[in-house]
Amino acid sequence: MASFPAFSAPRLFSFIEFNIAFVLGLSLPVILLSILIRKSVPNQWYYFSGIMCGVLGFLYSLIYFEQIQIPALLSFAILTLALIYIWQISSATREDEVQKSGVTDYFAMSVKVLSGVVIIYLFSVWFIPQLDAYIGWLVASSLVLLCGASFIVIQSRMKHTEVFRHVGQWLVAGFFVCTVFFWLNAQVDVLWLILSLVSLFIATMVNGNWYLIKRIFDQINQSQIEESKQLNAQEMFSFMHDPATNLPSYQQALIRLENLFKQENTARYAVVVIKPINFEHVNEVLGHQNSDILLLQLAYCLQKQVANNDNLINFDYSNQTSRLARLQSLHFLAVIDVTHSHYPEKILVEDLCRQLAEAVPEAMSFKSFSLNFELACGIAFVGEHGKSVSEVIAHAGDAVIVAERERSLFQYYNAQDSLYTEQQLLKMERLKQDIENDSLLWLAQPIIENSSKKITGFSLKVKWRHLGDDYIELREFLELAENSGELYQLSKQMIQNAFKLLCEMKKNNIYQPVSISLSSTDILEPDLVDYIEEQIKHFNIAGKYLMIELTEPVMVVACDRAKSMIDQLKMLEVAISIDDFTGSYESLRYIRKLSVNQVKISCEQLQPNAENSAEKAIVNSLINLARTMKLPFVASHIDNKEVLKMYDVMGGSMLQGHVISGGIPTGEISTWIKQWYSKNPQAETKK
The missing domain is CATH 3.20.20.450 (EAL domain)
Known part of the structure; x- marks a missing residue:
């Protein structure tokens, strides 16, 4: 083995020892934390541990390995330098953007090149003394820096925001390589050698653990997002139920029915929309806040009456049973399965309407105010009166309007009623156009x-004629003018x-x-x-x-x-x-x-x-x-x-x-x- 001159510096012994303690003080907490969180936040803690060992070995070589100081020092230096970039490349390979870009094969080849450079250089330093170790250090370290530079170039194309961080570390590594070379040639003091090594270690620790810190923060943010999305039982109940009646909301009913109809598309269902027809008077007298108390009483009475009716759909996903749901305005919803009934479906549905009517108290009171409620029910059948859930509910709501107008307990949906509504809409549009065009007939009596x-x-x-119909007087189309919003213009x-x-x-x-x-x-x-x-x-x-x-x-x-x-x-x-x-x-x-x-x-x-x-x-x-x-x-x-x-x-x-x-x-x-x-x-x- 070639003999190398030993460089000892007793006057700096305390300074080197201080840096060993400094490196250990920085490294051990990071390594311990990385090991503890490796299951929740996967990380490559072993690379940083290897770099720490390389830095400590380098410093120990300056103190204790006087006979083999130079080979040991160069071995720890090349090993540390190579591990730095193997760690960076391995960490980057795990990123989604890198995996999608198709450069993982090139990165794998770079790791192999770095590993080969380390093995060859270590072999030459220890077993081929004829080779100039100084020139060998320049060649080996330059290859490592070249691999690091190529990594930076590739990363800049995908994550240009991280280029400055990688370039900064590369420059510190280059400074360390040059310092080692000049120290070997006795052109710089050992103090510069130690400073360059510690600087490289700090830069590596910050840069290399950047991904770890980023993953930790991402994990914390993701956990907070997931926690914010998770609702407790009370919040879920409030979200899925109407606050005034504690019945499932319209959106909850739609979701429940859509899922049910998809699972049992051959079953036959009747949709019943219920409305307390004289409740508007309560709002006018008591106001909405107080009238909600009466509405809650009414909902409780209706729900209690049909709670044990197994033919009705349960709108609630929880352990509770809710046979009714709250629609918009003052409407309630019930859906009855008439598929396997032994009775004609109309008898079953009409009996439900009568049960609901019987459940309404003769007089509901709030303080000194009392009112007798009456119900109007609209009935529509899934499939016959519409394919989608919302369409059938809307048609049942149209039937409620007819029941309210005719003062009857229930009415079945009739397509003619919808046709009449469409005709009214057409008339409203035509009237609006005639008013805008001043095409009405003005008469002086x-x-x-x-x-x-x-x-x-x-x-x-003033008279108006719709298409080929006879002229009609104002009192006959006054409501159309009001509904079309053109009465003021008229x-x-x-x-x-x-x-x-x-x-x-x-x-x-x-x-x-x-x-x-x-x-x-x-x-x-x-x-x-x-x-x-x-x-x-x-x-x-x-x-x-x-x-x-x-x-x-x-x-x-x-x-x-x-x-x-x-x-x-x-x-x-x-x-x-x-x-x-x-x-x-x-x-x-x-x-x-x-x-x-x-x-x-x-x-x-x-x-x-x-x-x-x-x-x-x-x-x-x-x-x-x-x-x-x-x-x-x-x-x-x-x-x-x-x-x-x-x-x-x-x-x-x-x-x-x-x-x-x-x-x-x-x-x-x-x-x-x-x-x-x-x-x-x-x-x-x-x-």
């Missing part, structure tokens, strides 16, 4: 003073057409009011008053020639809003009339309160026969009441001469109806006025 035949005003009417068109009609009347020297009917609370908006004021200015016609007709229900339901609107209209001198005057106490109170200008008395029910004596008495009393209150009144629906004669006997004067005219298109009003004056010359007056 004259108001005449019977004795003189004078024109005392016009009542503006009211604006009515106001505009009223002012156009006033312009035509002005051309014919008729200065009398035009009345329009606003028969919904939806139109009692301040914007409508502003629009009337705009039309007054635009057409330069005084507001006193416009008369707004309000129905008694609108006055009663929206008294405050109506009074506010009437006060604003009064400021514009717009007249107010009560349509379909009934003489009730409420209407009289509002007439006195709101100071109306006129009332209209309907004579639609008057017929010239003895059986109609009650109607005659009612109309006669209304006329006397209006005369006593000194209220101007107009009789509407005077549609034939017999009714006109009866009205005249009662002392009436102003009237409108088919006996005069059913309605004149507003564009033909001038022609009609001329014809009326030619037939009744005494009616023509000048302003």
Whole structure:
């Protein structure tokens, strides 16, 4: 074996010993932690242990191996250097991105090259003394650094954010290689050798355990995420159940039924949707918070009644049994399996509806408030009335609407009802288009003073025809207009057409009011008053020639809003009339309160026969009441001469109806006025 000069430094003995303790102090806790967590966080703790042994062996060689110091020192140095990059390459190989990129074979080959370099160099140092150990160190260490550089280049293509960390360690390793070479040639002090080694060890410990620290934090974060996803039993119950009734929620019912129908697709089920039809009154009186208490009582009674009915589907996944589920709004859901029943399925379903109705207490109370509930049930069959769960439930809900409308306990789904709904939607869309295109038929019905035949005003009417159907009046398509959201626009068109009609009347020297009917609370908006004021200015016609007709229900339901609107209209001198005057106490109170200008008395029910004596008495009393209150009144629906004669006997004067005219298109009003004056010359007056 070749002999190497021994380099001992007694003056630095304490410094080397300190670094040995320093390395041990840093390494042992890391190794211990890595071993303890290796099952939960897999790691390659043995590589770091090997590097620690190499560094300690290097330092011990400086102190104790004086005879074989250089071979031992170089052996520990090349072993440490190679293990550093074998560890890095092995750790990177475990990453998903590296495995997907297809460079694992190249990394495996790099590990083999590094292992070969170490074995060959160790063999040459110890068994081939003829070779120059210094040059051999440069060659072997350069190959290791070359493998490290190629690893960095490949990593930079996949994880460019980690390049700086790897490059930094590579530079420290290069500094260590150069320091060893210069120390062997006695060009640097041993202090630099120790500093470069410890620096490389610290860089390796930080860089090499980077993946371990990253995995630990990822594991902690993943555990926290999993814990946040896991709900305890109480949270799961709250998530899957309705808070007001403690019944399974609509989403829970859908999931349960969809899974059930997939498993037993040949079974036959009946879906029953239940609604307490008069519960809305509770919300209005008690408010939602207090009404939930009554709703909870009702749900408990219904659930208790059917808890032992094994034909009903259990919506609950827990140990509890829930035969009912809570749908949106006030609806409940029950699903009955009629596949293996010995009775006709309709008898089974109808008996369930009766059981539920019997479960409702005669009077449910909350403090001093009590109410008798009634149920309406809608029934639909899976397969027959829809394929999907949500579709069948929706159809059962449609049947509930029919049951509520007809005041019956239960109704089966009828496709004709859906067809009617679709037809209504089509009508709403067509009406909306006709209103937007101003394609409605506007008619002016004259108001005449019977004795003189004078024109005392016009009542503006509007009619609408859907496709090839006959024209229908406003009261017949008012609900469609409300549901389509176009009632406000229709009211604006009515106001505009009223002012156009006033312009035509002005051309014919008729200065009398035009009345329009606003028969919904939806139109009692301040914007409508502003629009009337705009039309007054635009057409330069005084507001006193416009008369707004309000129905008694609108006055009663929206008294405050109506009074506010009437006060604003009064400021514009717009007249107010009560349509379909009934003489009730409420209407009289509002007439006195709101100071109306006129009332209209309907004579639609008057017929010239003895059986109609009650109607005659009612109309006669209304006329006397209006005369006593000194209220101007107009009789509407005077549609034939017999009714006109009866009205005249009662002392009436102003009237409108088919006996005069059913309605004149507003564009033909001038022609009609001329014809009326030619037939009744005494009616023509000048302003």
